[in-house]
Amino acid sequence: MLRGLLRGVGTSLARTPLGKRRSINYLHSSTPVQGWFARDALRRSPRPGGVIVLLRACPTADDLHECVLYGEQLGRASTWLCKLYSVAFACVGKLGSGPDSDNAGKLLGALAARAKDMQDVFDGQTYTALVGACVGCGTFDLAERVFTNFRALAGTEPTTICYNSMIHGYSKSDQFEKASALIREMRSKDIPRTATTYSPLLEYLARRRRIPEAKEILERMRQDEIQYDVRLHNAILFMYSCGKETSKALGLLLEFLKEEEKGGMRVSREMFHSVMDGFANAGDKATVRKLYTQIGLRFKPDSYSFTLMIRSCLLHATIHGTWSEDVEAALSVWEDMKRARVAPAVIAYNSMIMLVGKTSVQDMLSFYESMIEKGQKPNVFTYCALAEGFRGIGEEERALEFMEKARNALGPGDDFRSYQLIRFQLETGNVALAVALLNSASAAHATNFNVVLNYLMRRSMYDKVDDVVSLMKLKRVPFNQSTYDILVRRAGLKSFPVKEVLLLYREMVARGIPRDPRTVDRCVFFCGSCPSDEARRLLDEIAEHDGETLRNCCRKSKAFSEAMLKQDVKKLEGSCETHN
Secondary structure, three states: OOHHHHHHHHHHHHHHOOOHHHHHHHHHOEEEEEEEHHHHHHHHOOOOHHHHHHHHHOEEEEEEEHHHHHOOOOOHHHHHHHHHHHHHHHHHHHHOOOOOOOOOHHHHHHHHHHHHHHHOOHHHHHHHHHOOOOOOOOHHHHHHHHHHHHHOOOOOOOOOHHHHHHHHHHHHOOHHHHHHHHHHHEEEEOOOHHHHHHHHHHHHHHHHOHHHHHHHHHHHHHHHOOOOHHHHHHHHHHHHHOOOOOOHHHHHHHHHHHHOOOOOOOHHHHHHHHHHHHHHHOOHHHHHHHHHHHHHHHHHOHHHHHHHHHHHHHHHHHHOHHHHHHHHHHHHHHHHHHHHHOOHHHHHHHHHHHHHHHOOHHHHHHHHHHHOOOOOOOHHHHHHHHHHHHHOOOOOOHHHHHHHHHHEEEEEEEHHHHHHHHHHHHOOOOOHHHHHHHHHHHOOOOHHHHHHHHHHHHOOOHHHHHHHHHHHHOOOOOOOHHHHHHHHHHHOOOOOOOHHHHHHHHHHHHHHOOHHHHHHHHHHHHHHOOOOOHHHHHHHHHHHHHHHHHHHHHHHHHHHHHHHHHHHHHHHHHHHHHHO
């Protein structure tokens, strides 16, 4: 019977050309068996419509590659090649963010290499799709090269979509200055900006806890009168949550809910998650529970909904020391997740391992074993949680074993993962683990060191600040604007700060590091508080290199005037002594 059914499907597909509308609709709803016959018919008689539909339906990079090869058999007409490669690049970009990302990256490299011979026939849409694919697969260097070539072509100009893809790529790879520069370029060229132009930059600045810069972007959006969409609203909520302005985020969410009742924009589950994230990080279990209840009334809670509940228990226990109570609450959430038949994500396992590790190492290992049995791959957070559990009961050897696994799990290009991990260790009070992670290859980035330095400065752990700066120099990690601001603050706590501040300022100028106005303000203040020859030289150099910033500083502060007055008094005293 099965053979007869398959024979019937095959005959039907063979009689129906794939380029026609009937077969296209058939492919959209095909089962795996029908999909096999569709590909078989495509091999025998390739048609443009069938190739395009099948490209969009390909679940893996290998299938996608096979379809592109079919498409190339249909000829070398420029219109067809542009269409074929535009769709192929768009599909590769989507696969790049899924489980087949490794193969998608390899396929992108192969397609890009073949596409070099066809650059003379590609149109703007094809280049735009290629840039989007590069960003989707995380190959930002290639995206930048393609974008540069695109801009250099005569008679073509990147569209809003192409600029948006590059801004997304720069934001994702922490190149925020380049992303902002592209937005300025769009403004100067009168290229329309959309919500998608700003939302990735806003989101990734918030992830990096660079909230003042994110707020500047928000102000720029208001000036451009951008039409907000769901993702942009979500990015704004996330920004307030990351900036510890949880009440503001909650108030904004309530406003959105009122607008929805009046027929406005529909509030998404992700918007609830963004607000819950801020309260979870603050250890506010009660508010997280209320928001979770609202999600249950409007949507089906997903894995992240349950994870945020568990995370709120973890942070509540960390802040208040109520480990037994919060372990029970988290276990109850875990049972709810099982009853809802929602598969726990890795982050949920990690939070549970961290929680139960404080009360029972045996339970911690049970969660770890269950995680592996369910096919979840442990990551750096998992290994650090296990290391902390063993360290808590004095088993240093096993703790070091898992700490080594954590370092090995961080790849050389995994900057953002290491940043998240370091922040997580600091939030849970594990300063030693956070500092130890700075030794990993992927942590060799100023941002990772800065988050630790800021944490230590806030807690007046100045000896450790000096140790981390020494480690930074030893690993030859270049200082950035934020690093110098921290070092200027650190120097200001010493008895005679001006000499060290002068050297730091000269370093910034020599290396071409932009000076933050707040850093310049601090330098001027130290000159006023510690008048000396070095203070005079520092003021002269600030006037030379940051004159505009200095004038703005004078308008809002008397520090400069006081510094000048003290310098003049000292000069007068010196001349009197000489005269006498």
